[in-house]
Amino acid sequence: MLALIMIIGIVTLAVPALPQAHAAAGTNFDNVVIVAMENQNYASVMGTGTGSSSAPFIASLLTQSSTIPSYHGYGAAGRSINGCSAGCYTALISGSDQGISDGYSCCINAPTLMDRMGTGGLTWQAYCESGCPRGNDHFPFTGFTSTSNSPNIFTSGSVSTANFVTAANSANPPNLLWFTPTDSHNMHDNSVQTGDSYLRSLLVGTGTLSSPSSGSLLASSLFQPGHRTMLLLWWDEYDPAPILFYGTMVKQAFISSSNGYDEFSVLHLLENNWALPTLTSNDAAASPMSEIYGTSTPPPLTTSFALSPSTPIVNLPVTLTATTTGGASPYTISWNFGDGTTGSGASLTHTFTSLQSYTVTETATDSSTPKQTATSTQTIAVVTSMPLSTSFTFLPPNPTVNSPVSFTSVTTGGTLPYTINWNFGDGATATGATATHTYTTAQSFTVSETATDSSSPKQTATTTRNVVVSSSLTGTFDSTWFINNCPGGTETITNGVLQTRQSTPGGGSNSYGYCTAQRGTFPWHSTVGTALPPGITSVTASFNFLSRSLLSGSRYHLYIALYYQIPSSSSGSTTYSWLDTQSRVENIDGSDSPIGSTATYDPGDSFGWDIVTLQVDPGQSAILTADTAQLCQGDLAAWGLPTNTQCTLMGIEIGTEGYTLNSVNVDWYNVNLNVGAIPLSTSFTASPRTPSVNVPVTFTATPVGGTSPYTYTIRFGDGGSGTGTTTTHAYSAVGSFTATVTVTDSASPRASISVSITVDVQALGPLTLTVPGNRTATTGSWINFTVTTADLNPGRTITLSATQLPAGATFDPSTGVFSWKPSSSQTGYYTITFTATDDSTPPSSNTRNMGIQVNQAAPGGSSGGGSGGSSNGGCLLCGTFPALATSTWLLLTGGLLGFISSLALLTIKARANLAHTKRRLNRLTRED
CATH class of the missing domain: 2.60.40.10 (Immunoglobulins)
Incomplete structure (x- = not known):
């Protein structure tokens, strides 16, 4: 029986052979492949037609494609398309939106393009990924009478891009091949960036447009020489919406200026190619987009370049980055630095070794035929050091009375280290690169920050900014909310603002701390605050994310939780009568989880499910929304419970939770329990x-x-x-x-x-490297020092290295510690080179040389020096402690052992007391 089921499954997934098409070849193409994408503005995906930084793969595809920046997804030239996604899809294959909208049921009794193709002897297949979760809305073939039961549609849960590529590789591929990705791939619920990555994986895999990898769509037989196949990337439901045509018959790097194209135009293009009759007056009146066919001359090639830092420092690397547009990619970039050296590549580093001006020339050559060339030239003055400059930021950007404000200085140039002094404008002062200050009155304050470097003579730089402190926020939290829920931290409601200040330095995945306000009835049999009004459709809460301080392995959520009572239900061996749901911001070890991420959890008394609906950084304000229907249905589906299960909203909880946190500080205000439209x-x-x-x-x-x-x-x-x-x-x-x-x-x-x-x-900010000045030492004596480095650009990892180390010397790149005890045969002068390199692209680096003169020790002198005995390794504490008599060391050692014993007893006692008072809340035992 199992074998029979497996055989049936294999037959179901197989791509059926299509009858040989006997229709005449198309006018411009014989086959078309359509990938249906979703819900993005043209500029977000394709910029002005040359690409967007959010979609680098699509940008590369545009250099070999035609596109229409004024493509109208809702109809053009007086034609109208309504009905959200569903209307756009039906218009594309039937010439009308058919008066339907999202969620419509089968079947529409109207002719389609597929009917015309069948009559004309043409073939088609349509695939809908992973069970076709959006149904007819994004896959119109299941919504029409003539196609809903066609063997040419594939909607099972196993449908993937692999099935689609298999169809493109078939011996007799269909004339029209359609693919609908899920909303997590088509830019509907995911970002432009991740949608761009998905298209790259589908079209070229790990390869490139010129060399797509095996198993990708453009590597299939359908796109090989001998086939006239056009690729259409189509987005629905936007005005203007992105659209792209790719193929040997299509103009390359062509950007249409037309303003009259819509879905009916695409339909007419397909009909026109195969000489099929039009379906309605809409497609009959629409222009068939003939201008995309043919060859085109690439736009003029232009190039420029920038330096970082903009004023190079002698003997320090400078990064040069070329920006090239027009022509045909890829580009070849070459450099002449004006000092007798050259280089190549769009971005590279160079070090100027003399104090003078250099004429730097960058030359770009494109890949068109014939090739185009463009040059850019700048005269660059090299200086000994950058002048000292400083600036600062503060968070939150709109501070309020009696709330802490964090100030951070950014100082460059001059000579490290810097001394930073603050004057907050209210008589208070502070020192240090970062400082925190709390204002007690609402007014505008002039804050000044002064930086002083370590050069001789010293340089000083000062910057000022106005900080406007407002009176405390007002909000809509009131006595209907219960707030005694913040162990280890504090929470108050002041002027309607819920102020949660969570501090949970311990805990773990099974032991969350929390800081929340609650209202209603909850699964743990608690009723607090005031009962909820009936008919709530959503809950929204505005908040200011004031600050956070995280420990290693941290996790926190900013959330609205909705608790529903349901009839007693079972999932596997688990039976509950509650749903515990969250709409939240989720941060794991310092990184926000992607929007749309979901997870289930079992708090011990309810079916738990959450969805990430927002990302936010400290210092930002945002609105968190919990949709009652979405959270109920999402939880039921995740646990495999019937979707018609009655969900009765009983409790609402708003606040933060997490573990290994020094602090997560949030002000919540303007909470709304919405009934009806928002x-x-x-x-x-x-x-x-x-x-x-x-x-x-x-x-x-x-x-x-x-x-x-x-x-x-x-x-x-x-x-x-x-x-x-x-x-x-x-x-x-x-x-x-x-x-x-x-x-x-x-x-x-x-x-x-x-x-x-x-x-x-x-x-x-430059990458800095601090090396001690040149040293003089004697043989047999230890030389110990530390090399330090800093990168003012946030998030960079710095790697240290050393070359030309003398024999026997050690350098630890993780700590920057250098140790060496020269032998009697190592007299002379040694030059050691230290280099710091960060992980930027391209990497920034800084190199410093240090000289050590080693002289022969005086006869009769100590062979071990004053700081290290006879050890051959580095001595980090040498010279820190004076020599002590053996009896003194014994006394110190005995005292230390006694102290450790006492500490151990105190620790055991403290742990026993902790175990006695410890309690566990099942509600917080989560497996996210």
């Missing part, structure tokens, strides 16, 4: 919030409420702008910039909302 609002974040010059910043708008789909306009504060829910921008100058997003919904009338944040752009 008014439009949005959060707006930037990451990083304090970037260096030319470092990309990712801006993310997360709207709540209103009517989707939304349009987004982001103004970066430096004259630049962008669109889309997520976009990136790099600032080219140091300063404080106010970025503003405006979100507009699709209601009638439309609603709009604008939110602004401040981005503080810092100068690039």
Whole structure:
């Protein structure tokens, strides 16, 4: 019986042989492959037609493709397409949105392109990934009478890109081959970046466009010489929406200026290619996009380059990066540094060894035929050292009375180490590269930071900024919420603001600390606060993420938890009558989990399930939303419970939880228990919030409420702008910039909302390497010192190395400790080279030389020196303690042993007391 089932399964998954198509060859192509993507603005995916930094693979594909920046996903030239995703898909294959909307049921009784193809002797196949979870909405073939039961559609749970590529490799591939990815792959629920990676894996695998890897779509027989196959990447439901045509018949690097194309135009293009009759007046009236066919001349090649640091320092590496556009990629970049040396590559480092000006020339050559060449030249002055400069940032950007403000200085140039002094403008002062201060009055304060270096004479730099301190936030938390839930920390409600200050330095995956407000009835048989009103459809809470201090192995959640009572239900051997759900921000060991991540957990009294709906950094404000239907259905599905199980919302919990945390500090305000539609609002974040010059910043708008789909306009504060829910921008100058997003919904009338944040752009910090001055030593004496390094650019890992070490010398690159005891035969002068290199791309490095003059020890002198006995290894504590008599050492050793014994007894007693008072909350025993 098992063997029979396996055979049936194999037959089900096999790609059936198609009858040989007897239709005449198409006018421009014989086969078309369509991959259906979702819900992105054109600029977010393709920029202006040459690519977006968020989608590098698609950008590379555009150099060999045609695209239409003004492609209208909702209809063009007076034609209209309604019904969200479902309407766009049905319009594409039937010439009409058929008056349906998302969630429609089979079947629509109308002719389709597939019917026309069958009549014309053409073949087709359509694949929907992983069980086709969105059904008809994203896979229209199951929604029409004539195709819903066709053997040409594949929707089982085992459908993957591998099945799709197998069809493309078949001996007689279909004329039209369609693939619908899941929402976790098609940019619907995932980012542009991850969707771009998915397309790269599907189209070229680990290879490239010129050499796709085996098993990828473009390596299939359908795209080999002898086949005329066109690839169409199509996005639904946006205006303008991305679209891309690729194939030997398509113009390369072609950007259409047309403004009249929509889904009906794509349909007419397909009909026109095979001389098929049109289906409706919509596709009959639409232009068939003929301009994409043929050859095109690549746009003019242009190139420029930038240096970091912008003013090179003699004998220190400078990074040169070329930016080349136009022409045909890939590009070949060559350099002439003006000092007799040359180099190649889009980004590289070079060290100038003299104090003078150099003329640097960068030359770019493209891959077009004939080749194009462009050059860029700059005159660069090399200096001895950068002048001292300093700036600072503070978080949160909008501080309030009696809440701590963190200040961080960024100092460059001059000579390390630096001394930093602060004047907070209210009479208080502090020192150090970072400082924290709390203002007690609401007003504007002028904060000054002064940096002093270690050069001779010393250099000083000062910077000032105005810090506006507002009165405390006001919010909507009140006495209906129970807040005695913060062991080890504090929580209060002040002026309607829930202030959670969690501190859980211990704990683990089975022992969470927490700091929350609760309202309603909960699975652990507790009723607190005030009962919930009926009919809640969602819960939203605005919050300011003030600060955090994490320990190794930390984990924390900022969350809204909804607790539902259900009829007693079983999943496997587990039976509960409650659901425990969360919509949350999730951070594991310092890294935010991706939006859309889900997990189940068993707290011991309910079926637990969570979904990550937001990412946020300290210093940012955001809105967290918990949709009652989404959390109920998500939990039921995750545990395999019937989806029609009645969920009765009983309790709400808002706050933080986690373990191995020094602190997670959040102010929650404006909590809303929404009944019915939610008014439009949005959060707006930037990451990083304090970037260096030319470092990309990712801006993310997360709207709540209103009517989707939304349009987004982001103004970066430096004259630049962008669109889309997520976009990136790099600032080219140091300063404080106010970025503003405006979100507009699709209601009638439309609603709009604008939110602004401040981005503080810092100068690039150099990689510093501090080596002691030249030394003079004698044979038989230890030489011990430490090499130190620092990288002012955050997140970099620095590696130390040393060359030309004398025989017997040791250098520990992990600590920077150098030790050497020269022998009697090692007199002379030694030069040792120390190098620090970080993990940036390309790497930054700094090299310093140090000289050691070794003289012969005076006759009769100690052979071991004053700091190390006769050891051959490094002596880190040599010279730290004076020589002590043996009896003194015995006394010290005995006292130390007695102290350790007492400490052990105290520890045992403390652990016994702890075990006596320890209690366990099953609700917090989670397996996330």
